[in-house]
Amino acid sequence: MAASANLNLMIKAARKAGRSLVKDFREVENLQVSSKGPGDFVSRADREAERIIKEELLGARPTYGWLGEETGEQDGADPTRRWIVDPLDGTTNFLHGMPHWAVSIALEHKGEIVSGVVFDAAKDELFWAEKGAGAWMNDRRLRVSGRRHLHEAVFATGIPFGAKSTLPAMMQDLARLMPACAGVRRWGAAALDLAWVAAGRFDGFWERELHTWDIAAGLILVKEAGGFVSGIRDGQDPLESGSILACNDALFSTFQKTLRGE
Ligand code: IPD
Ligand code: CA
Ligand code: CA
Ligand code: CA
Structure with missing residues (x-):
């Protein structure tokens, strides 16, 4: 599958940041950690990964806007395009030496996510998707699960840390x-x-109080793999509300109804 120039740029940036993170992960006990709030940690590894990605992406596309977890928002001369970056998703796993974390990079065009890369550097699994081009892991095409019944489905979620409402x-x-x-x-x-x-691998996922950078790239991966993404309540935009529900089409209605207690 031929990837666009922007997607190749995203993959290059994700791999470069991934190499830096793998190096830091090997000596994670030496990393200085600070807290942004209860249960919300950041280290030099997160900041260095974001620095690398920003340099690669804005270096090549200086007119695009930027939203990154550790460096915040920056307008670009082109108001229609924006990079959305979580340099290290799963910081708590990373800091505990657990190899389940990833780099997440998305490109938004006119308010819509048009490409996404999620790179699990510890397992060398590079997930990517582009509007109309499908979702892939390395060179394998991805497809959401075919399970149709709740009793056979395995779901992922995130449990809020700190005193979340x-x-x-x-x-x-x-x-x-x-x-x-x-x-x-x-x-x-x-x-x-x-x-x-x-x-x-998971039949579905739901979580509340996420940030745009946590879900932008993953959202297009699920859509391009033939899955369904919505807010938890009707009419909620996951990118704006941070509430997200994702699964295959067959499970959507029972999954949503069960969460609502219907
Ligand atoms: C976190 C992870 C986690 C989710 C948290 C996020 P971070 O991102 O995605 O699974 O439950 O709400 O903040 O801080 O490790 O990039
Ligand atoms: Ca964080
Ligand atoms: Ca995150
Ligand atoms: Ca992060």
Whole structure:
């Protein structure tokens, strides 16, 4: 599958940041860690990965806008295009020496995500998707799972850390969904949760209070793998609200109804 020049640029940036992260991961105990809030950590590894990605992407496309978790927002001369970057999704896993984290890079055009890359550098799995070109992992085409029944489906989610207001809603979701499905996993990297839905490893994923950079790339991966992405409530835009539900078409209605207690 031929990738566009922008996608190749995103892949190059993700691989370069991935190499820096793998190096830091080997000596993770020496990293200085600071806290941005309860349960919300950042290290030199996150900042260096974002620096590398920003240099690559804005170096090649200086007119595009920018949204990155660690460096914030920056307008570009071209108001229609914006890079959306989470340099290290799964920082807590990373800092605990757990090899489940990823680089996430998306390109937005006129408010729509048109390409996405999620790179799991520790496992050398590069997930990428482009509007109309499908979703891929390395050179393998991805397809969401074909499971049709809740009782055989495995879901991923994220449980809010710190004193987040949506904790009671999450506990209610779990009480409703867990007895009805084959299992729920909380692996700690939302971008990878979505990539794994695209790959058919998870049958679905839902989470609240995420940021645009956590989900932008994963969202197009799921869509291009033939899956369905929506807010948790009707009419909610996941990129704006941070509430997201993703799965295959067959499971969507029962998954959503079960979470609502219907
Ligand atoms: C976090 C991860 C986690 C999710 C958190 C995010 P970070 O991102 O995606 O799975 O539950 O809400 O903040 O901080 O590791 O980039
Ligand atoms: Ca973070
Ligand atoms: Ca993140
Ligand atoms: Ca991050």
